[in-house]
Amino acid sequence: MTTQPVQVENQTGPDAAKTAMLRTMIRIRRFEEKLAWLFKRGQLPGFVHLYLGEEAVAVGVCAALRPDDRITSTHRGHGHLIAKGASIDKMMAELYGRVDGYCRGKGGSMHIVSFELGIMGTNGIVGGGIPIGTGSAWGDKQLGRDSVTVVFFGDGASNQGVFFESMNLAAIWNLPVVFVCENNGYTEWTPTHELTAGRIVDRGTPMGIPGEQVDGNDVEAMRDATARAVARARAGGGPTLIEARTYRWHGHNEGEEAFAGDYRPQSEQDEWRGRDPIAAYGRTLVEEGVLSQADWDAIDAEESAGVEAAVEFAAASPFPDPEEALQDLFAATPKGSMR
Numbered sequence: 001m002t003t004q005p006v007q008v009e010n011q012t013g014p015d016a017a018k019t020a021m022l023r024t025m026i027r028i029r030r031f032e033e034k035l036a037w038l039f040k041r042g043q044l045p046g047f048v049h050l051y052l053g054e055e056a057v058a059v060g061v062c063a064a065l066r067p068d069d070r071i072t073s074t075h076r077g078h079g080h081l082i083a084k085g086a087s088i089d090k091m092m093a094e095l096y097g098r099v100d101g102y103c104r105g106k107g108g109s110m111h112i113v114s115f116e117l118g119i120m121g122t123n124g125i126v127g128g129g130i131p132i133g134t135g136s137a138w139g140d141k142q143l144g145r146d147s148v149t150v151v152f153f154g155d156g157a158s159n160q161g162v163f164f165e166s167m168n169l170a171a172i173w174n175l176p177v178v179f180v181c182e183n184n185g186y187t188e189w190t191p192t193h194e195l196t197a198g199r200i201v202d203r204g205t206p207m208g209i210p211g212e213q214v215d216g217n218d219v220e221a222m223r224d225a226t227a228r229a230v231a232r233a234r235a236g237g238g239p240t241l242i243e244a245r246t247y248r249w250h251g252h253n254e255g256e257e258a259f260a261g262d263y264r265p266q267s268e269q270d271e272w273r274g275r276d277p278i279a280a281y282g283r284t285l286v287e288e289g290v291l292s293q294a295d296w297d298a299i300d301a302e303e304s305a306g307v308e309a310a311v312e313f314a315a316a317s318p319f320p321d322p323e324e325a326l327q328d329l330f331a332a333t334p335k336g337s338m339r
């Protein structure tokens with residue numbers, strides 16, 4: 001962001017935190033709308049899976065985290081990263097395949113990592129982040145740190161064996177991990193109920209892992225449920241499973257219109273668009289007197305400008321030198337790597 005965020009006048013404490021959550025959801029929304037626009041014009045290499053409509057999940061969850069807490073993400077990960085504090089300049093550069101991106105332009109949408117920010121990576125392998133996050137929590141426990149790891153994954157990923165294996169280890173070792181399943185009703189082009197037996201929220205029950213189902217379009221409900229799970233984990237109480245019920249507005253991936261057919265009823269899409277998490281929260285904050293409509297509009301304009309600046313930043317960055325192609329792909333085990 002090159003613009004200075006406008007502070008809503010006289011805001012402190014909880015009001016400032018609420019405004020920050022609205023702002024972050026708007027940032028994700030405007031960033032991803034731009035990605036959709038760029039993709040249609042052939043300006044983005046590779047696949048993109050957009051998070052539009054699901055913004056309240058990432059923002060609510062990350063609002064309950066400390067900077068030293070960690071997350072693992074998915075193929076639909078831009079929202080998670082922005083909510084954890086990633087720069088949209090560096091994300092856009094990564095999506096453009098440029099050297100100023102988080103992974104020097106060699107990763108793209110599904111391989112964005114920032115260890116400094118506690119971002120253990122977006123991930124093209126469905127369920128791939130689940131054992132990584134469980135391992136991250138194990139590492140913290142071994143080292144006596146009180147950080148917590150949040151694992152984001154989808155309803156489809158909840159059918160992967162590695163989810164059950166990871167929950168088993170998290171339970172038996174009492175690990176500080178929060179499993180956040182984003183149930184958006186679809187696994188690619190198949191409705192969740194055609195693939196997934198029982199309730200996802202109950203899947204940890206046989207292992208003694210408490211589960212909570214939350215309205216994933218309600219950012220404060222997401223923040224509060226996560227805060228409870230994080231407090232438990234930090235205090236040594238072990239893992240929790242949160243099932244966030246939400247909906248993706250766009251296709252599984254951009255460009256699916258070319259082959260996917262009409263797999264979601266229009267009435268269902270309209271209903272969920274009517275439950276826009278950003279519009280709902282903005283209205284709530286105006287009604288509560290936290291901010292005015294003019295403040296809301298100013299935040300939106302600022303975030304839109306920030307996205308335009310990110311595109312300029314990315315487009316001005318060079319492509320990586322082909323000589324770099326094999327750099328940073330393999331890590332030599334550093335001495336004292338456990339610290």
Ligand SMILES: Cc1ncc(C[n+]2csc(CCOP(=O)(O)OP(=O)(O)O)c2C)c(N)n1
Nearest residue numbers: 076124125126154155156157184186187188
């Ligand atoms: C191990 C593995 N199997 C299959 C795929 C292909 N694939 C990519 S996304 C996806 C669906 C994931 O659905 P879900 O976990 O519900 O996440 P959502 O896309 O709905 O956010 C599949 C099957 C993959 N990337 N990795």
Ligand SMILES: [Mg+2]
Nearest residue numbers: 154155184186
């Ligand atoms: Mg899904």
